[in-house]
Amino acid sequence: MIAMMLQYFENIVSGLEAKIKENPDGTNARKKYTLETVRLGQRLYSGTDKVAWCGVTVPYDVLAAMGVTSCFTEFIGATLANSGLVGSYLEESEHAGQAAETCGYHRAVIGAAMKGMMPTPEFMIASTCPCSGGVAVMENLARMMDRDLFVLHIPQEENEHSVRFLAGQLKEMTAFVSAHTGEALDEDKLREAMQYSNQTRDLLVEVYDLAKKVPSPANGRLMGNFGIVAALFLGTRAGVDVVQAYRDEFKETVERGASGVPDERLRLMWIQNRIQFKNPLVDMLEKEYKASIVIDELNDIEWGPINLDDPFTSLARRAISVSLNGSVSRRVNHLQELARDYKIDGAVNPCHWGCRQGTGSRGLVQAGLGEIGVPVANLEVDCVDSRNFAEGQLRTRLEAFVEMLETRASPLRQSA
Amino acid sequence: MSHEKKQMIGYACAYTPVPLIDAAGYSPYRILPLGDSPDRAGEMLHDNLCPHVKRVLDRALDNDLPELAGVVFVNCCDAMRRLADAWRKARPEHKVTLLDLPATDEEASILYFSEEINSLAGTLSEWRGTQVSPETIEKSIERFNGIADSLNTLKERLSRGVLEGGAAAMQDLFNTAATTASGDALSVLEKAVGEPESVSKNHATPVFLFGNVLANAEAFQLFEKSGAAIVGDDLCTGSRAFCRIEALEGEDVMMRLARGLLRRPKCARTFDPSLPGNLGDEILARAQACNAKGVICHTMKFCDPYNARLPRVRETLREAGIPMLALEGDCTMRSMGQQRTRIEAFIEMLG
Numbered sequence: 001m002i003a004m005m006l007q008y009f010e011n012i013v014s015g016l017e018a019k020i021k022e023n024p025d026g027t028n029a030r031k032k033y034t035l036e037t038v039r040l041g042q043r044l045y046s047g048t049d050k051v052a053w054c055g056v057t058v059p060y061d062v063l064a065a066m067g068v069t070s071c072f073t074e075f076i077g078a079t080l081a082n083s084g085l086v087g088s089y090l091e092e093s094e095h096a097g098q099a100a101e102t103c104g105y106h107r108a109v110i111g112a113a114m115k116g117m118m119p120t121p122e123f124m125i126a127s128t129c130p131c132s133g134g135v136a137v138m139e140n141l142a143r144m145m146d147r148d149l150f151v152l153h154i155p156q157e158e159n160e161h162s163v164r165f166l167a168g169q170l171k172e173m174t175a176f177v178s179a180h181t182g183e184a185l186d187e188d189k190l191r192e193a194m195q196y197s198n199q200t201r202d203l204l205v206e207v208y209d210l211a212k213k214v215p216s217p218a219n220g221r222l223m224g225n226f227g228i229v230a231a232l233f234l235g236t237r238a239g240v241d242v243v244q245a246y247r248d249e250f251k252e253t254v255e256r257g258a259s260g261v262p263d264e265r266l267r268l269m270w271i272q273n274r275i276q277f278k279n280p281l282v283d284m285l286e287k288e289y290k291a292s293i294v295i296d297e298l299n300d301i302e303w304g305p306i307n308l309d310d311p312f313t314s315l316a317r318r319a320i321s322v323s324l325n326g327s328v329s330r331r332v333n334h335l336q337e338l339a340r341d342y343k344i345d346g347a348v349n350p351c352h353w354g355c356r357q358g359t360g361s362r363g364l365v366q367a368g369l370g371e372i373g374v375p376v377a378n379l380e381v382d383c384v385d386s387r388n389f390a391e392g393q394l395r396t397r398l399e400a401f402v403e404m405l406e407t408r409a410s411p412l413r414q415s416a
Numbered sequence: 417m418s419h420e421k422k423q424m425i426g427y428a429c430a431y432t433p434v435p436l437i438d439a440a441g442y443s444p445y446r447i448l449p450l451g452d453s454p455d456r457a458g459e460m461l462h463d464n465l466c467p468h469v470k471r472v473l474d475r476a477l478d479n480d481l482p483e484l485a486g487v488v489f490v491n492c493c494d495a496m497r498r499l500a501d502a503w504r505k506a507r508p509e510h511k512v513t514l515l516d517l518p519a520t521d522e523e524a525s526i527l528y529f530s531e532e533i534n535s536l537a538g539t540l541s542e543w544r545g546t547q548v549s550p551e552t553i554e555k556s557i558e559r560f561n562g563i564a565d566s567l568n569t570l571k572e573r574l575s576r577g578v579l580e581g582g583a584a585a586m587q588d589l590f591n592t593a594a595t596t597a598s599g600d601a602l603s604v605l606e607k608a609v610g611e612p613e614s615v616s617k618n619h620a621t622p623v624f625l626f627g628n629v630l631a632n633a634e635a636f637q638l639f640e641k642s643g644a645a646i647v648g649d650d651l652c653t654g655s656r657a658f659c660r661i662e663a664l665e666g667e668d669v670m671m672r673l674a675r676g677l678l679r680r681p682k683c684a685r686t687f688d689p690s691l692p693g694n695l696g697d698e699i700l701a702r703a704q705a706c707n708a709k710g711v712i713c714h715t716m717k718f719c720d721p722y723n724a725r726l727p728r729v730r731e732t733l734r735e736a737g738i739p740m741l742a743l744e745g746d747c748t749m750r751s752m753g754q755q756r757t758r759i760e761a762f763i764e765m766l767g
Binding site: 133328 | 460461462465466493494495497498500502505514516520524527528532535684685687689690692693717718721723724725726727728
């Protein structure tokens, strides 16, 4: 199973490398992003790297500085969904007693581990943000794989004692990592990684500023999963290169007066997760309605540059700043800000089935965006479990939504 | 009974530092998921969310609550965090605060939790207009320790089958302790302790009951009518809500509260990372300690912390030769009634 996955990633890597080589000066940003993503998969399954399975808000740049190839487990759920193979892994976990109404990412990961599809890591690091289900999965995996587990509790609010607590945990985490790799934290490598993170951050800010242009150089394909996966590249030269490619491509698109979706008519925001398996919805929006997804909720930078002289305090603030952390009112404020900045006409919330923190916010998010005149299409989708995907119903729902948007003037566009 | 007249502060989680609320001059009132309020919370949250949380919000939307001066929520899980958010919209007149709760119980987490409790003390003092003192908190802790001691005495009687009214009466006492001013609750419990033991009903099949929320006394009647004797429990509306909070020498009162709450028998959402997947071992040890022949697990539908850990719990119990019946509830007797046949068959099978 491990060898099969390695082969899968290797094939994609060689294919992408060949395509980029064919046309090195072409519009390759997404290819470079995908290449770096599958290279990460390749390293995870290589059998040679020191590997850690982690939670979503773990500082990947610190782990990179410590020579550890690390990734959040949900990556595997998304990869299996994207490859069309996820069904048997979901069934495996359900047969073992995992409730079918829990998060599809997590069921897929448990099924993958049970089928020997997950490489055994050196250790594991869980994070309590964004969800309690994710922590439970990490605990289960640690037991199944008989590996040591470190838990980062991400406080809900930023205040003096919460930042101090998390910064202390992050330092403890580095001691935990050292104890498992046999290598102490090298301050110079940490500093270099933080410099890369800051460079990536600055470039991301530029990318997102360019995506705000009307028309936008962004589209649903280019920006899908971008922000959450970019976090895995923080602290590395490769991360800087990928985001720089995006910046350059967007800049060039804007300078040409072009847009990510030709003849962009409607601008949409996608809330939380993308649907990870192949489906026609985004294409339908773009081709039939010229409706462009110009912003994903998770494609944003809410953290300040890392202070190189006190990185753990900055990293603590960064983890707490994640918009899925804390109260819904904070999240709604963030969504309203994005809606205004990107001048959107409407928002799509897939309401990932099984995501309690996400679906539990559905009504309040809808009301919050409604306050500024932004309608929301709430879907009912498991973003990983394609077995329950009601394509026809969802298509009709979205068609009705965009047709409604076409008949009204967006208050946010008018204020442009 | 003293009939204390204090303003009430609502809460909904067993990790809430109720002695602190009491010490601040309020009466802690657990908003139990009981009553007949119509199902409306799904509209505000999502139907695919914990029935406990939805039922508690339904009570707020239906005005099925006593007058509350405020509500203290605990960040114990995703659904409870969303409840705090929804409450602010549903009952804007209430003061609301959310207490952060670490997922693990190491020393650093206890220290952080003590700081969170200290912040809560400041919030309650501000709401009340008077400063809560460490001495008052110590006194409240002792009063709640008295409540825990009385409940333990009554639980011990229940385990021997000599508590008048059985498990349903025990749950009524838990509910009284959770919703009544501490002095009054203590009087009720002391009176119950002073009553004579009933005739032993130890012919029933001893069962250990664990899970999260099960506050309806009728559900306990159903277990007993099915032939079960509840000889031990680990429920957040039962014994987990009332545990003694001990004092370590030299430790300040906030640390005492934090340690006492985090180190009590764990809900699935709290665990020791050095012993991942240990919930099953803990349940097994407790079931064996009370000589249970079987284990009934009652959890809320859509409860991720329990859902994710139950397969391992089941496996651990199976390896030890202890059968487990898993029931999924929605805080109504409707769902319990539908499971009557399964409960009866399980008890029959245990013999």
